[in-house]
Amino acid sequence: MNLPSKMLQSEKIDLLAAHDQLRKSLLSIEKLRNQFDSLLTDVSEICDKWKIEKTFLKKRMRKVKIHFDKLSQDERFDDPEQPNSPKSELKIEADKFSKTFPVDVSSSFSAQLFSVRSTFSDEMKDVKELAYFLIIQNASLSSSYPDVCTDLLMFLTVPVTTTKDERSFSKLKLIKNYLRSTMQQERLSSLSLSSIENQRARVIDSDKVIDQFVSVKNRQKIF
Incomplete structure (x- = not known):
């Protein structure tokens, strides 16, 4: 788990790469949890070999104060392919994004997003490629999809860590x-x-x- 931690501290990593690293780490942890019985057997054999006591250390549970704006549970990405999400789910997330950033994005963001999705599906392989296609290669399209371009710029410029x-x-x-x-x-x-x-x-x-x-x-x- 040290490698993802080091990569997340890099200045050049973007949100998409950070998401991929965290997703791989999550899959590794889930794999270890599914193999807990076999791991416990291996650990027990090692403890018997080295005469180590086979007991788990019991630590006092820390109570963390929950603030009013904190989520009750972790929010995970179930579908890694976000552009291929169902239309209703994508519209909900787009409307939520426009309400969160009303100064930067207008209420027509979801309509622009669906238009880009249906028209430029071949260019939506990567966020960087889509941003380069809309903003650099076809600068005239930025006036037709201003909210999508703003969203791409926000995604690519928001730092992963501090x-x-x-x-x-x-x-x-x-x-x-x-x-x-x-x-x-x-x-x-x-x-x-x-x-x-x-x-x-x-x-x-x-x-x-x-x-x-x-x-x-x-x-x-x-x-």
């Missing part, structure tokens, strides 16, 4: 410690930005930056 942001906050603890308690906000922000964007910082020519800094200071002295 790992990079969390790492950015952890950098602050490394930069401003008790030995650097007198550091001002401007210098702290500059050092944090350099540490967070370290890949770009390595490419910058430091000698060129120093020369520009010196020229600016000399110009101030002249004036």
Whole structure:
């Protein structure tokens, strides 16, 4: 399970790839659950061989507070082929999406979606391919299906995780410690930005930056 966790933390992964990874992980877990008896037998044999006590650790059940806007149970994707979903189910989900984002998508989103589905079924193999077909290759079609194009852009630009942001906050603890308690906000922000964007910082020519800094200071002295 470590590989899906690492892939979900990648900056380049999109929602579709993340969904596929989570679906594979779910299938693996379900497979292990179906083979629980055989796994228990294997574990028991290993415990007998190594003289290990065969008892499960009983942990205290944690009670999690349920907020008013939290779902009562996990919502799973039963059908991985979303474009091939039944028309009624697809309309319900499209109407739900338009109500959730009324500023970005109009109420005619479901009608546009059905039109795209019936007209460009061959181009609906992948979300990226469909977006490239509607927005890049046939830019004139974007005016006919504005809500679908907006939906595609939202899907492709929404980040899967906030790992990079969390790492950015952890950098602050490394930069401003008790030995650097007198550091001002401007210098702290500059050092944090350099540490967070370290890949770009390595490419910058430091000698060129120093020369520009010196020229600016000399110009101030002249004036």
